[in-house]
Amino acid sequence: MIEVRGLTKRYGDVVAVDDLSFDVAPGQVTGFLGPNGSGKSTTMSVIMGLNHPNSGTVTISGKKYKDLRWPMREVGGLLEARALHPGRSAYAHLWALAQYGGIPKSRVDEVLDLVGLTSVAKRRVGKFSLGMGQRLGIATALLGDPAVILLDEPVNGLDPEGIRWTRDLCRELAAEGRTVLISSHLMAEMARTADQLVVIGKGRLIAELSVSDFVASSSKQSFKVRAANTELLIPALENAGALTLREPNSCLTVMNLSAEVIGELALEQQNALYELTDLCSLEDAFMEMTENAVQYRAS
């Protein structure tokens, strides 16, 4: 169980994470979704105790990271960049960290076997491919057999087989009752791996919902809605069974309702609709949700 409360992190004038609150529950895979630069990695670094927040708190099973008695046994993390010395062998890298966690040598062999790196364990990790590096990162995260696992963009650089393997592993870890948080900027991949979604943009929480809700509704139909009084429209839409997501500029993403129903509900309220746009796919829905939050975009 991870609880993030009112987390704010600034780098100079840049606000990387802005008053972010969400929960990550055990027994399911939680996808942490957002465009590049939206604050996912910063949030994960704060959860791992590596970055200090300007305000807000993060607790893991009720404790702050630095107060964990055996951090490696309680939380395992794969952090975005390769967090290892290229001159060391995979085996030595894992063994040194295992010693930090009071973990026996046999467990090093076990995780190497688990990620399929046994045959290259004595090779220096500087010579590893991107995919092998990711696998070693996953091995590092699993070293202490932790109840909470954070993987930042774990499928980056993996081939399709590796992506499927990572997905299966995450599902298996969650099925064992662990708390699994994985970040990605790829909506489609998240929809296949995660049970629950935490969507952020520009460091702010955009939505916290289950993938099945998201997929079911957005695969039927979802609309971008802007009205004269958007706040007034939300309860009416939700009473009619819609799933609504607040977005910047008084916009809404509305799922589960047809355009006709949305239009009539607005009419009943004498609430002028300024926009009612069909969002076709999952990817579109995600893009739409985070559209205004994207910081770096190719021009």
Added chain:
Amino acid sequence: MTTTLLSRDEIAAPHARAGLRCALRGEWTKFWSLRSAGWSVFALAFVTYGLCYLSTNALRGQSNIHDPIMRVLVGFNFGQFVMGVLGVLFLSAEYSTGQIRSTMAAMPRPGIVLGAKAIVVGGVGLVLGEILSFSTYFLGRFILAGQAGQIALSQPGILRVLIESGIDLAVVGLIGLGIASIVRSSAASLSIFTSIMLVLTVVLFAMPGVIVHDLSRYLPANISSTIFASTTPNQLQGTPLFSPLFGLLLISLYAAVLLFAGGLLMTRRDT
């Protein structure tokens, strides 16, 4: 590929909390699992023995040699650079490679990480330093053969030089580590280290005035030169030098201050 996962709680925790003991084991493994460790030890031995041979061999047949032990241990002046660089890289390379994030995730209390690194660098430096100083000494005696009586262990100051030279190596390694804990970047740490050890000494010597010379006796390189010799040149261009023991305490204080400041900074900063 099958995924077999351990059931939780299968690995018993060895004691109440991950602390210095665990960190020490991890850092010890880290230190020796890089090729640079072996190469550095080799370089250290090569330089001290090699320079001992060259400088001592030249003394053969001469009578009344001035401070022969200084000539025997001449390689230590270079050896301490190797140790200092090793100390710097032991931490700065973690920052440049990103390894530090794995380390700090495993041990979120930076003071313990730095403490464990200091014990490893200090311990390796001390053991290596003592082995090198005594083995170089016996090499020197062997080369000097008939004149070896001048550096017999019973001669005043000889034993002191041998013991303190080994300690000096450890302390300089810790100064390197301390600089890296403050500066983090390898390039910047190394240039600051060499500036303090070498460039500053040269620069201060080139400066006019008694005040500047008064400052130069505080420099680690000048302190080390008194440690590596049995007869202390009391004066450095008119300014009295510190005694070897006081000098050793002074550079130990430098190392302690640097490490303490670095530890505080590591706790405050993002990793």
